[in-house]
Amino acid sequence: MHTMTEGAPRFMSKGTALLRQQNEKRTLALLRAGKISSRQEIAAALGLSKNTISLIVDKFIKEGVIKEVGSDEQGSVGRPRIQLSLQTEAYKSIGILIQHSYIQYVVTDYCSAVLDQGSIVTDANDPDRCIGTLIRLCGELIGRHPEVLGIGVAVPALVDPIEGVVHFSSHLSWRNVRLKDRMDARLPVATKVLNLVKAAALAPSSGMPAEHAANSFYLRIDEGVGGAHIIDSSIYNGASWTAGEVGHLCVEPNGPLCTCGQRGCLEAMVSLPALAKQLRELYPEVRAEGDFDAYWTEDAAGLSSADELMRQTGRYVGIALAPVIALLNPGYIVVDSPLDKLDAFKQSVLSTVESRALKYPTEQTKILFIKSRYASSIGAAFAVILDFEKE
Ligand SMILES: [Zn+2]
Structure with missing residues (x-):
């Protein structure tokens, strides 16, 4: 009994922390969508109290993720609403497209704007060499952009996106390559692997x-x-x-x-x-x-x-x-x-x-x-941001 009474508050605080984290992510998702920009609007959209939202917003302001940018007092009734703006470069994402003769990469901000991009000529048919190139490339990009949340890799292949395994590719000579495991073992942020067309479909640039x-x-x-x-x-x-x-x-x-x-x-x-x-x-x-x-x-x-x-x-x-x-x-x-x-x-x-x-x-x-240009790499980067919001 004694251990249970001791355990109960810990369990509750873990649940509360999880709930708070979910509310934080939902707040970010709303600001990313760009249609909502004040504490009052966020509270109404999420069905939460203004106090709860103020705590979340204040934390993000302290972390440099959100900024107050003025108020909308002209013409509005009641208390002025302070407008909030997401600092879109506070979180970034890497998106990569593997084709048989080159690797294309982008680094995007939280709203999918491309900050850095390029391509590397390589023979991607050899998975070991390709993964070595990817690890070096991502290491350099994370060095330049420490705000990176994760890496999305789009592959012309049948992909298990949960395990991050490339089962089969007729365009690359890959069979059952555990791409996610191999990259996760060598890089400080997690990798998500997607089929290149499914990644492109997710991209906000897909139209x-x-x-x-x-x-x-x-x-x-x-x-x-x-x-x-x-x-x-x-x-x-x-x-x-x-x-x-x-x-x-x-x-x-x-x-x-x-x-x-x-x-x-x-x-x-x-x-x-x-x-x-x-x-x-x-x-x-x-x-x-x-x-x-x-x-x-x-x-x-x-x-x-x-x-x-x-x-x-x-x-x-x-x-x-x-x-x-x-x-x-x-x-x-x-x-x-x-x-x-x-x-x-x-x-x-x-x-x-x-x-x-x-x-x-x-x-x-x-x-x-x-x-749409760069759709697969931008979509792969966006998939990382969507996962971050769901965590
Ligand atoms: Zn066919």
């Missing part, structure tokens, strides 16, 4: 309107093709982490072999390497990769007769999106690709979806075409 994060689908065309289903602002992973893999829906039964072993997957038809190959067949005289890169931009000249290829590409994307609409009924679909300026592509996606998907949900689904 997904925040109010539709309730149920949306994100499709990315790059070196590979992938997708992510977003429900209630988080990624739906599925039972074995492959939910949303739209790149391996068959769109051409007799099409070329895909890296997954099937024929005619969307990825085999419309990934950028697949499109470059088809453009080279159309234009054997154009050899340099750079010439094809220029084609994806609005002002590319000389390759306009490739419009038929773009219409066919749009048809394949539309064929894949029709079952997405039928199964998931998303409010928004974001198609993130360098083809976002090409009308032949966009019109073909829309008309194919219209002709193949259920009429009612299709009318309610908005399809947006964007091209």
Whole structure:
């Protein structure tokens, strides 16, 4: 009995501390969203007393995380509300994208603004060498930015985001690499590992309107093709982490072999390497990769007769999106690709979806075409901040 009475206050204070920490994180999340900026508004939004919020805000002011920036007394009734501003560089995050020939990195502030960025040419096919490079790079970045909360790493692979294990990658020669464990053992902050498309879907730069994060689908065309289903602002992973893999829906039964072993997957038809190959067949005289890169931009000249290829590409994307609409009924679909300026592509996606998907949900689904740079690395950095707010 004696030990129980001694233990009880400790248990209570632990619970209270946890509750307070949760309220602190919820306060930061509200200020990060930027729509709320006074103690009164935070208290109302969280359903807490103004005293509780004042204690939290005062602690953050002392730590340099929040600053008072004046009051809104003009025209308002009652006591003036002191406006608060988040010091966005008080917390930072590292985001990394691993591709087969380079590593791209960003350091962002708490609101996903990029403070530092760059890339390193490397052969990422060798996991040991790649992880060595990552540990050196992150060590240097943390030295320059001691406010870093954690590291998000986006990988073109089937990833277990809980354990941080890269199970399989057809773009890198990686099998069952315990990336998180190996980085955590050597670095002062924790690493989170994500699939690169799912990381990109999370990025605030992905163009997904925040109010539709309730149920949306994100499709990315790059070196590979992938997708992510977003429900209630988080990624739906599925039972074995492959939910949303739209790149391996068959769109051409007799099409070329895909890296997954099937024929005619969307990825085999419309990934950028697949499109470059088809453009080279159309234009054997154009050899340099750079010439094809220029084609994806609005002002590319000389390759306009490739419009038929773009219409066919749009048809394949539309064929894949029709079952997405039928199964998931998303409010928004974001198609993130360098083809976002090409009308032949966009019109073909829309008309194919219209002709193949259920009429009612299709009318309610908005399809947006964007091209977001650095989306995967910024999204990986943002995933660290979201985890920090949930801790
Ligand atoms: Zn496939």
